[in-house]
Amino acid sequence: MNRSLHIIILAAGQGTRMNSSLPKVLHKLAGKPLLHHVLDTATKLQPDKIHVVYGHDGATVMDACKSYDLNWIVQEIQNGTGHAVSIALREIPDDSNSLILYGDVPLLSADTLKNLIEISDRFGILSAVVGNPSGYGRIIRKDNHLVGIIEERDASQEQREIHEINTGVFFADSTLLKMLLKHVNCNNSHGEFYLTDCVSVAHIRDIIVNSLVVYDEYEIAGVNTRRQLADMERCYQLQKAYELMEAGVHILDPSRIDIRGSLSCGRDVVIDVNCIFLGKVILGDRITIGPHTVISESIIGSGVEIKSNCVIESAIVGKDSIIGPYARLRPGTELASQVRIGNYVEVKNSNISDGSKVSHLSYIGDSDIGSNVNIGAGTITCNYDGARKHRTKIGNNVFIGSGNELVAPIIIGDGATTGAGSTLTRDVPAQQLSLSRSEQQSIVGWKRPVKK
Secondary structure (H helix, E strand, C coil): CCCEEEEEEEECCCCHHHCCCCCHHHCEECCEEHHHHHHHHHHHCCCCEEEEEECCCHHHHHHHCCCCCCEEEECCCCCCHHHHHHHHHCCCCCCEEEEEEECCCCCCCHHHHHHHHHHCCCEEEEEEECCCCCCCCEEEEECCEEEEEECHHHCCHHHHCCCEEEEEEEEEEHHHHHHHHHCCCCCCCCCCCCCCHHHHHHHHCCCCCEEEEECCHHHHCCCCCHHHHHHHHHHHHHHHHHHHHHCCCEECCCCCEEEEEEEEECCCCEECCCEEEEEEEEECCCCEECCCCEEECCEECCCCEECCCCEEECCEECCCCEECCCCEECCCCEECCCCEEEECCEEECCEECCCCEEEECCEEECEEECCCCEECCCCEEECECCCCECCEEECCCCEECCCCEEECCEEECCCCEECCCCEECCCECCCCEECCCCCCCCCCCCCCCCCC
């Protein structure tokens, strides 16, 4: 009979070396809290329950994880990993298996954990062979059998030369783990109950401890300092960049890209340096993205060219459009095909149809624009009256002159033309020229103000 799986995530540490008021497990990697990475991996294993042991600023940690179905367990006094696990085991049935994870080890893969579960009988641990084992507990073997784990602070000089280290990830029969923890003492330099001592207790009782060795140091690395977090961020981003490149994306410099969410790319996509992708971003085929561009929660159609220094947020860009440079598409923007949004143009909550152009220095907000429309430089849709937003509606084949102010609500009919420098407050008839200008005057004797 298959035994139920319970996952215990230890997240009670204060993270003092981060020098932050934010709990360590909530510091972000790739735009997502460290603990969320661990929870997402744990969820892939389909456990019966995920238990999170918390301590420092628990209310903040719990609030940040409201979207997950979790059992929260408080460790009021941090007295070691063995103590934390023993508290959690009180709420786990005997006829189950327990998997121990850590809230500050975000890159451990579900496949690795599945392999650990598969090779383990009643008790298994995850170890790693690393180039620099400093700071980690060392794996002690005798005749190639795992007989114990020694923490570095308690290790002899000979033991410190060992390069196989403990990751802290354990998988065990819950009943067995409860029994082993009862025999763990705190006779060590910190006076704490170490979970790792369960290995030597098991060896004394002739209980076989299986082990799975991994060789990717970043997969098992924990985060204790901001420098470690930065190193892990770059490692994560390089992995994502290499995956995209294997799929056919041309990334000009994989060391200068940030994916803080999910990025899906079609064929022959080109991404220049220092681009940031936030949330869920979908790119079609043959897209070119210029340097220093930020795209979040958006869908970009095939054949689109995005020039440098653009910001696109919660927008849809139709195929073969050209955006930028220095353009901003705000939430609610939907562009049809072959739309041109030029430099220093901001578009918000607007629909722009096929072939229309807003090429220079304009603000288009709360608007519906037809096809083959040309919006002149410096045009503003005045959509806010101080209390409510109003929409501007522009028909097909309209030419809006430069420097126009379109005071919403307003409708501009098909084929209409508006003169440069106009402020339009009433609907504009189709197929007609409309303009609003005062008569030009020169005031004799007028003097420009001078600073005192």
